Amino acid sequence: MSDLTTQSAADLAGLIHSKQVSSAEVVQAHLDRIAAVDANFGAFLHVAGESALKAARAVDDSLARGEAPASPLAGVPLALKDVFTATDMPTTCGSKILEGWTAPYDATLTAKLRAAGIPILGKTNMDEFAMGSSTENSAYGPTRNPWDVTRIPGGSGGGSAAALASFQAPLAIGTDTGGSIRQPAAVTATVGTKPTYGTVSRYGLVACASSLDQGGPCGRTVLDTALLHEVIAGHDPLDSTSMNVAIPDLVAAARAGAQGDLKGVRVGVVKELKSGAYQDGVLASFDAAVAVLKDLGAEVVEVSCPSFVYGIAAYYLILPSEVSSNLARFDALRYGLRVGDDGSNSSDQVTALTxxxxxxxxxxxxxMIGTYALSAGYFDEFYGQALKVRRLIADDFARAYEQVDVLISPTSPFTAWKIGEKVDDPLAMYMADLCTIPTNLAGTCAISVPSGLAAEDNLPVGLQIMAPVMADDRLYRVAAAYEAARGAMPLPTLS
Structure with a gap:
């Protein structure tokens, strides 16, 4: 494993910008790493070596001319979840229905990465259309966890998390609809942030559930994740859900937090997110993390958010309803897969067969769940009631943030499970998002940072830190302080 693949993105940026190493060398090292190990993990669906090297050489040429870097991460490569469109590589969303499809336009997030001088190594595997918690639902096969290749890497963004954990990329992009950035981060010992809804453009993000989906940054350190977050955040007039507000200084918050002082910070432990069928090692790791925050000077209190217990039920009515609407566009008539178009079938039959x-x-x-929930006679009983619960959850958050600055919980109730273990039990798999879903329903922000290994299986556990709308900087301050006090995490035993 090359030294260039094990360094943080911030350190790589420093080496590239000071011309101690070229961006092309860094990109090539990661491409070599992908070629050497990704057959073991299945993190990538598409590797864009030629275009990544071209972008890297452009950064090197710019620096050679004495120009300032296009961004603090210029020249540092990245893995992109295959749910964002790009004109120079396929966008499949992990589905056969889009196999081989290349979009005619870049997503705004993709365009921002290019403008920032960040070479895109390729597209990462995911649960089909971001529906899942294990990356087993991909039409192109599962991704495997670098900590144990018999286990899942989380989902739906398991490809991005596995690419980071296996040192195939120093940065990655994910999306978070109900925990799809944070839960993979937790089970792979990486860092992932779900930004405030509307602060990262959704234009060119193939929709799963439009009121819940949010792109976000993934890294191996809190600082790296903050640096990437600042690159991708900001108002986009092409996105009707985009907020035209100033983004707080996230990198400054991370650097301040790394100094290790949380005096004056009020931290709330969510009572409802610490009860239930949790793995013992997860709870032990969480209790240890709480002790660390107290040692850093934080005031820790218990907070009750009673409506959170209804979060999963509400989510699995709202999300399928929006899925039913959004995926109606895949009708075999405009783009993507087409089956049965031999002249013997009507357009409706071709759509059904496809x-x-x-x-x-x-x-x-x-x-099917969403179509039923939206049907005449059931809309008010199911979807309407779920929207009321969503409002109650947002109200619980608002009351809690009157008392504390941030809330904390385990990121996931359990560590990575065996591949295939929960495939036939969707409800059991849905429970992986127990702690993460409330943030998506409320549109607030949250981060997962590694909090050690569970004693019973020696697998990673994540600490979730949550903050109010537009208080993403609080996430990075608290997470960086905890990360510094926790010390270095062990590395996975790579296959």
């Missing part, structure tokens, strides 16, 4: 062949079981399950 959807049958193109969508996987989990996607079909959620489409």
């Amino acid at each position: 959807r049958e062949a193109g969508f996987g079981p989990e996607v079909k399950r959620r489409i």
Whole structure:
């Protein structure tokens, strides 16, 4: 494993910008790493070596001319979740229905990465259309956890998390609809942030559930994640859900937090997110993290958010309803897969045959649930009631943030499970998002940072830190302080 693949993004940026190493060398080291190990992990669906090296050489040429770096991360490569469009590589969303499709435009996030001089190594694997907690629902096979290749890397963004944990990329992009950045981060010992809804453009993000989806940064350190967050955040007039507000100074918050002082910070432990069928090692790790925050000077109190217990039920009505609406666009008539178009079938039959062949079981399950929930006679009983619960959860957050600056919980109730263990039990798999879903329903922000290994299986556990709307900087201050006090995490035993 090359020294260039094990360094942080911030350190790599320093080496590139001071011309101690070229961006092309850094990109090539990561491409070599992908070629050497990704067959073991399945993190990437598409590797864009030629275009990544071209972008890296452009950064090197710019620096050679004496120009300032386009961004603090210029020249540092990145892995992009295959749910963002790009004109120079396929966008499949992990689905057969989009196999081989290349978009005619870049997502705003993709364009921001290019403008920042960040070479894109390729597209990472994911649960089909971001529906899942294990990256087993991909039409192109599962991704494997670098800590134990018999286990899942979380989902739906398991490819991005596994690419980081296996040192195939120093940075990655994910999306978070109900925990799809934070839960993979927790089970792979990486860092992932779900930004405030509306602060990272959704234009060119293929929609799963439009009121919940949010792109976000992933890294191996809190500082790296903050640096990437600042690159991708900001108002976008092309996105009707984008907020035209100033983004707080996230990098400054991370650097301040790393100094290790949390005096005056009020931290709330969410009572409802620390009870239930949690793994013993997860709870022990969480209790140890709470002790660390207290040692750093934080005031820690218990906070009750009673509506959180209804979060999963509400989420799995709201999300499928939006899925049913959003995925109706895949009709075999405009783009993507087309089955049965031999002249013997009507357009409706072609659409039905294509959807049958193109969508996987989990996607079909959620489409059917959502279509039922939105149907005449059931809309108020199911979808309408779920929206009321969503409002109650947002109110619980608002009351809690009157008492504390941030809230904390375990990121996931359990560590990575065996591949195939929960495939036939969707409800058991849905429980992986127990702690993460409330943040998506409320549109607030949260981060997962590694908090050690569970004693019983020696697998990673994550600490979730949550903050109010537009208080993303609080996440980075508290997470960086905890990270510094926790000390270095052990590395996975790479295959």
